[in-house]
Amino acid sequence: MRLKSFHAPTMQEAMRLVREVLGDDAIIVASREEEGVGVRVTAAIEEEELFGAGAGGPANGTAASPLSFIDPVGPDPLDQVSEALIRHGVPPDVNQAMMESIETLDVRDPLMALSAALDSVFAFQPLSDGRFPRPVMLVGPPGAGKTLTVAKLCTRAALAKKPIGVISTDTDRAGGIEQLQAFTRVLKLRLITVEDPMALADALLVQKGMEQVLVDSAGRNPYSAAEMKELRDLLVAADIEPILVLPAGMDAVEAVETALAFRQVGAKRLLPTRLDMARRLGSLLAAAHGAGLAFADAGTTTKVAGGLTPLTPTTLAKLMMPEMEAAQQQPRRTKQTGTHA
């Protein structure tokens, strides 16, 4: 007997899929409503009915995709991806787009399936290790992790002995400059502080020859027209790329609205932080999807050295399914121990 799960928005649609793929002899063994996703129906069929007794191949065109059937000894990888998306609180529209992108794939590995879904629905543009085409300004709501991210990027560049420029525009808030200065002093970098758009344009001219120019900014309330205008004024002063910094663990709808506000001032990339402190990354997927932002790197620790992980479909899939990553590494570790013994 072979089992297969079907996802659909309604029971009627799920039943139609069962009949289409498995034929009229399929037996429904379980059905379940899944919040925000719809209905999941698991159906079974005898293999002789599927392939024709002794025929060794599909009996007719409707049963032409036996590869996507669940291996009776293990769970369906697509079900595991679907469960992970629900666990992460990925909103229904994003969940559906991701699941649809992989429903016809023949993959045995849930990490690969999730990685394929991420790859087809999202864009990934990690920050280069080399020369940045434009200076970047880390922007976002208060406390998102902008200053720590600038410190991490400074440290990464300093370890690679790259000449970089560091500018802070966070001059209004008490302590805004000192926080970054504490890092730049250790790294023996000169921190330039600027108070207005003209000064920023001049500071960027001074830093022109640098491989990377990093600009910290003050936290902005995405719903304050005045604060967002201040930010826009800074950004139009020079050719500079704003990168949105957003912490994991926000409400998904709030994350989308925040991302849209920063998209309006020109952000095209999202750099999520605090991935080490959140178990649900759905709000970040929602923000990237809703505002059309590409994933850059992610903050995964408070440490400045090695504190950024370049995001790719594979690294993000591993962050979303750490249990699968751990399970895959298990046999390798055992083998290494054997070699040393």
Ligand SMILES: Nc1nc2c(ncn2[C@@H]2O[C@H](COP(=O)(O)OP(=O)(O)OP(=O)(O)O)[C@@H](O)[C@H]2O)c(=O)[nH]1
């Ligand atoms: N665990 C963890 N903490 C982080 C991460 N990124 C930032 N933080 C913490 O988040 C807090 C805020 O970080 P900041 O870099 O000061 O945030 P900011 O966006 O510059 O804040 P404002 O300048 O006040 O708007 C600090 O306590 C950081 O240590 C991360 O990836 N992981």
Ligand SMILES: [Mg+2]
């Ligand atoms: Mg700051």
